[in-house]
Amino acid sequence: MIPEIGHFALILALLVALLLSSVPIIGAASGNTVWMGLAKPAARVQFMLIALAFICLAYAFAAKDYSVAYVAANSNSKLPLQFRLAAVWGGHEGSLLLWAMILSVWTLAVSVFSKHLPDDMRARILGVMGLISVGFLLFMLLASNPFERLIPAANDGRDLNPLLQDWGMIFHPPMLYMGYVGFSVAFAFAISALLGGQLDAAWARWSRPWTLLAWIFLTLGIMAGSNWAYYELGWGGWWFWDAVENASFMPWLVGTALIHSLAVTEKRGSFKAWTVLLAICAFSLSLLGTFLVRSGVLTSVHAFATDPKRGLFILVFLVVVIGGSLALFAWRAPSVGRGGKFALISRESFLLANNVLLAVAAISVLFGTLYPLFLDALGLGKISVGPPYFDTVFVPLMTPALFLMGVGPVARWKQASLPELAIRMRWAFAVSVSTALLLPLLLGHWTPMIGLGLFLALWIFASSAQQVYQRLRPQPQTSQPLSARMLATTRSWWGMVLAHAGIAVFTLGITIVKGFESEIAVRMLPGDVAHLAGYDFRFDGVEQYQGSNYSASRGLLHVSKNGIERAVLAPEKRNYSVQNMPMTEAGISPHIIHELYASLGEPLSAGAWSVRIYYKPMVEWIWAGAIMMALGGLLALSDRRYRMKRRDQKPALQQETAA
Amino acid sequence: MKRFLLPLLLFMLVVGFLFAGLNLDPRAVPSPLVGKPAPAFNLPQLAAAEQTFAPAQLLGQVWLLNVWASWCVACREEHAVLLDLAQTAVVPIYGLNYKDQRPAAQQWLAQRGNPYVATAVDADGRTGIDYGVYGVPETYVIDKAGIIAYKHIGPITPAVLQDKILPLVKQLQSR
Amino acid sequence: MPILRLMLPVLLSVLIPAFFVQVIYAADAAPLQANAAVEAQVQRLALELRCLVCQNQTLADSHAGLAMDLKQEIRSMATQGMSDAAITDYLVVRYGDFIRYRPPLKLSTALLWFGPFALLVGSCIGLVHMLRRRERLAADIAVIPLSAAESRQVSELLGKES
Numbered sequence: 001m002i003p004e005i006g007h008f009a010l011i012l013a014l015l016v017a018l019l020l021s022s023v024p025i026i027g028a029a030s031g032n033t034v035w036m037g038l039a040k041p042a043a044r045v046q047f048m049l050i051a052l053a054f055i056c057l058a059y060a061f062a063a064k065d066y067s068v069a070y071v072a073a074n075s076n077s078k079l080p081l082q083f084r085l086a087a088v089w090g091g092h093e094g095s096l097l098l099w100a101m102i103l104s105v106w107t108l109a110v111s112v113f114s115k116h117l118p119d120d121m122r123a124r125i126l127g128v129m130g131l132i133s134v135g136f137l138l139f140m141l142l143a144s145n146p147f148e149r150l151i152p153a154a155n156d157g158r159d160l161n162p163l164l165q166d167w168g169m170i171f172h173p174p175m176l177y178m179g180y181v182g183f184s185v186a187f188a189f190a191i192s193a194l195l196g197g198q199l200d201a202a203w204a205r206w207s208r209p210w211t212l213l214a215w216i217f218l219t220l221g222i223m224a225g226s227n228w229a230y231y232e233l234g235w236g237g238w239w240f241w242d243a244v245e246n247a248s249f250m251p252w253l254v255g256t257a258l259i260h261s262l263a264v265t266e267k268r269g270s271f272k273a274w275t276v277l278l279a280i281c282a283f284s285l286s287l288l289g290t291f292l293v294r295s296g297v298l299t300s301v302h303a304f305a306t307d308p309k310r311g312l313f314i315l316v317f318l319v320v321v322i323g324g325s326l327a328l329f330a331w332r333a334p335s336v337g338r339g340g341k342f343a344l345i346s347r348e349s350f351l352l353a354n355n356v357l358l359a360v361a362a363i364s365v366l367f368g369t370l371y372p373l374f375l376d377a378l379g380l381g382k383i384s385v386g387p388p389y390f391d392t393v394f395v396p397l398m399t400p401a402l403f404l405m406g407v408g409p410v411a412r413w414k415q416a417s418l419p420e421l422a423i424r425m426r427w428a429f430a431v432s433v434s435t436a437l438l439l440p441l442l443l444g445h446w447t448p449m450i451g452l453g454l455f456l457a458l459w460i461f462a463s464s465a466q467q468v469y470q471r472l473r474p475q476p477q478t479s480q481p482l483s484a485r486m487l488a489t490t491r492s493w494w495g496m497v498l499a500h501a502g503i504a505v506f507t508l509g510i511t512i513v514k515g516f517e518s519e520i521a522v523r524m525l526p527g528d529v530a531h532l533a534g535y536d537f538r539f540d541g542v543e544q545y546q547g548s549n550y551s552a553s554r555g556l557l558h559v560s561k562n563g564i565e566r567a568v569l570a571p572e573k574r575n576y577s578v579q580n581m582p583m584t585e586a587g588i589s590p591h592i593i594h595e596l597y598a599s600l601g602e603p604l605s606a607g608a609w610s611v612r613i614y615y616k617p618m619v620e621w622i623w624a625g626a627i628m629m630a631l632g633g634l635l636a637l638s639d640r641r642y643r644m645k646r647r648d649q650k651p652a653l654q655q656e657t658a659a
Numbered sequence: 660m661k662r663f664l665l666p667l668l669l670f671m672l673v674v675g676f677l678f679a680g681l682n683l684d685p686r687a688v689p690s691p692l693v694g695k696p697a698p699a700f701n702l703p704q705l706a707a708a709e710q711t712f713a714p715a716q717l718l719g720q721v722w723l724l725n726v727w728a729s730w731c732v733a734c735r736e737e738h739a740v741l742l743d744l745a746q747t748a749v750v751p752i753y754g755l756n757y758k759d760q761r762p763a764a765q766q767w768l769a770q771r772g773n774p775y776v777a778t779a780v781d782a783d784g785r786t787g788i789d790y791g792v793y794g795v796p797e798t799y800v801i802d803k804a805g806i807i808a809y810k811h812i813g814p815i816t817p818a819v820l821q822d823k824i825l826p827l828v829k830q831l832q833s834r
Numbered sequence: 835m836p837i838l839r840l841m842l843p844v845l846l847s848v849l850i851p852a853f854f855v856q857v858i859y860a861a862d863a864a865p866l867q868a869n870a871a872v873e874a875q876v877q878r879l880a881l882e883l884r885c886l887v888c889q890n891q892t893l894a895d896s897h898a899g900l901a902m903d904l905k906q907e908i909r910s911m912a913t914q915g916m917s918d919a920a921i922t923d924y925l926v927v928r929y930g931d932f933i934r935y936r937p938p939l940k941l942s943t944a945l946l947w948f949g950p951f952a953l954l955v956g957s958c959i960g961l962v963h964m965l966r967r968r969e970r971l972a973a974d975i976a977v978i979p980l981s982a983a984e985s986r987q988v989s990e991l992l993g994k995e996s
């Protein structure tokens with residue numbers, strides 16, 4: 001009964017979405033206020049219906065209803081409740097429902113927090129989001145119904161993949177989808193602006209907080225995925241340039257370019273057409289990622305069970321949405337005005353350069369990901385494009401962007417001068433170059449990559465420190481106390497500094513880990529001691545224990561340095577009973593600098609085990625940097641003007657419409 | 660104004676490739692050995708360990724080399740097709756028993772029928788590596804000069820037999 | 835004999851602790867593979883090669899049967915002193931370019947390897963060109979003076995606004 005209610009709710013939601021995607025947009029074109037006013041209640045009803053469907057599916061999982069085919073394929077009676085609920089998005093159909101639900105949440109949010117927007121703009125934005133919703137709901141109902149019944153019902157489910165039975169599964173996909181889907185808001189703003197011809201600075205100001213919020217979620221989602229892979233997969237890796245990882249990274253790169261571009265369009269009225277294009281591309285890349293994961297066109301460890309028929313549906317959807325929006329762009333963008341002028345050397349041009357670099361990086365990642373497909377389709381053979389390629393190409397592409405991050409915020413708007421900038425940045429440059437050359441030598445190991453990474457990270461740190469100093473130092477003319485000077489600096493500015501510092505932390509983490517990590521693979525009998533990076537690891541045998549749906553062997557490694565015990569690592573080897581699948585759980589001793597990681601291999605003869613031990617210095621800085629970026633974004637989002645301006649604008653708009 | 664059309668045009672180009680990709684299998688690894696001589700080996704036979712089998716013995720004939728194992732589930736799917744093919748005697752089928760145990764392999768053939776004229780035993784898989792075997796079953800069509808003409812990955816279905824293998828075999832036999 | 839009866843407790847009090855001390859100095863764990871240099875080469879190569887069974891892992895990370903076999907094969911070739919390039923070629927002859935995660939530089943992959951840098955250089959040049967053109971255009975517009983009629987229009991419009 002409950003699954004049928006869920007199914008029916010989806011059908012009703014589709015009808016509402018069809019209404020939402022057509023009537024308000026036509027109303028906006030013809031100036032019909034009643035039709036435009038339909039958008040807000042439609043968004044509300046759509047959310048309630050899709051949320052109902054989601055709750056029905058979650059209930060089917062919680063109640064172990066194996067008469068639903070999707071539940072039988074992804075769950076099991078021995079699966080703990082939190083993983084049964086996470087299994088809702090563990091497969092293709094359920095993850096689509098999650099997509100649709102998160103889209104309805106964003107649509108609802110836009111409908112609520114848009115009182116300051118003109119009616120026709122709001123109607124168009126909600127209409128565009130409704131159109132995307134139509135696509136996903138139609139796809140689910142025609143080709144991927146999560147509520148399909150299994151007759152006769154299964155006795156028990158086939159279990160969720162053991163790799164997914166982890167807290168990461170509860171956190172990573174929803175965060176990621178909040179980001180992917182969140183870019184649909186910026187997309188809808190852009191399309192709405194193109195349709196209505198209103199490409200002024202106001203459009204940028206309104207869409208900026210939405211874009212920033214989506215970017216924050218995507219940053220956290222990618223970070224969560226990387227961290228999860230690190231502690232879950234047992235080999236200490238945290239990024240693999242897998243097709244689906246790239247599919248999440250490309251929207252992030254374009255999204256980062258977008259939030260910078262929106263800043264310029266809002267402040268200076270420049271880059272209008274370029275910002276619109278970026279908004280279209282960011283969401284297009286999200287949709288492309290959806291296609292790549294579900295169509296079977298590329299192999300990926302993340303790919304869902306693939307079916308070319310489903311792939312065709314999504315491809316048609318892509319052509320309609322992306323092709324349509326790019327066609328609209330080609331038609332309307334030429335009529336967009338030029339905006340404020342700026343010199344060849346100015347903050348605007350540095351930001352534009354940053355955009356270009358990020359866009360080139362995103363295109364390169366896309367190119368590398370799709371290249372095997374290009375060659376195969378042209379009959380030119382089958383190749384693989386993996387981490388060696390991406391590492392070789394991506395680092396040189398990002399290096400100028402990271403360098404510019406230290407220069408851009410210091411440059412003046414409209415007109416800056418290179419000699420003046422060079423003089424201002426001279427000590428920051430000197431400090432970063434010298435430390436990058438000397439520090440690794442002191443630590444005993446220098447390579448060009450370590451030097452480059454250290455230089456860029458320290459350069460950004462030094463530049464940020466300089467910016468803070470400039471802002472907060474006592475001014476000769478006025479005599480404000482430090483607290484007043486700090487308050488005078490906007491949260492938006494502090495957010496930028498924090499986010500940029502986050503990138504420096506991230507870069508530093510990657511540089512140190514890749515430059516100084518080490519590993520050993522040893523055969524250990526109980527009592528044996530292994531040595532790595534100055535630490536001693538004593539193996540104290542393996543104990544067996546039983547988990548809720550798995551049996552495990554847990555090894556114990558006592559870590560000491562110079563005789564003093566520092567940590568205990570407990571790597572495990574588990575066997576999940578339902579799918580009879582072996583899995584490793586790494587034993588990790590997290591540390592700001594000296595992180596240790598151990599992974600249990602196979603039992604060998606005579607009670608010995610093969611053990612791999614890794615030294616991963618400063619690896620946590622990678623994720624700490626990402627969290628700092630997200631916090632910086634949140635700080636910028638909490639800026640006063642997003643709370644104040646709305647109150648100021650409401651009466652102004654009411655006056656205008658009344659007149 | 661034409662430059663504003665560029666994103667749309669690039670997108671349509673990508674869509675073209677994605678559409679083509681829907682009909683391709685990204686997991687299939689084509690063999691670079693097609694058109695090259697079949698790698699030499701001299702392995703003991705399954706039926707009688709003291710006798711050996713080498714591809715050189717079959718120069719002048721067109722023949723199939725089928726890589727199989729008793730632990731391979733997919734091999735059972737194609738076994739009926741191979742038995743039928745062996746009955747028609749159009750082309751001789753030789754087996755390469757890959758990383759298997761002798762008793763298990765012999766029992767497997769005894770239970771399900773033996774379509775092979777002879778089976779070579781590749782216990783450690785080194786010959787498989789020479790042939791680029793990465794998944795079982797795989798089947799090679801080898802011509803009279805000992806060149807690999809075609810490699811099929813996965814179980815042989817009646818469709819593959821009719822559409823690809825038999826026509827190719829006929830063509831090679833008539834040379 | 836009395837001297838032995840005297841010596842025995844002394845001997846025992848020395849030998850027994852010595853026995854335990856030896857147990858506390860437990861064995862250092864032996865590396866899984868004997869030859870460290872060869873192993874380093876195997877690991878270096880295995881990280882750049884694709885497992886054909888799982889297809890989403892390197893040979894280094896994969897536990898599939900074929901991956902273990904191939905690693906063993908690489909190990910024996912490395913022990914014989916073959917270079918990285920020779921070992922890679924050996925595998926490419928049998929499995930094709932698919933097994934390499936670093937695409938080889940050929941005519942068909944030239945666009946892949948040089949494309950991103952060409953794009954970077956091209957877009958930087960395009961960017962500078964476009965910015966210079968904007969500057970020139972803006973300067974040109976600023977230089978053209980208004981005609982008398984246009985000046986009147988401007989002041990009319992400005993008057994309306996205030």
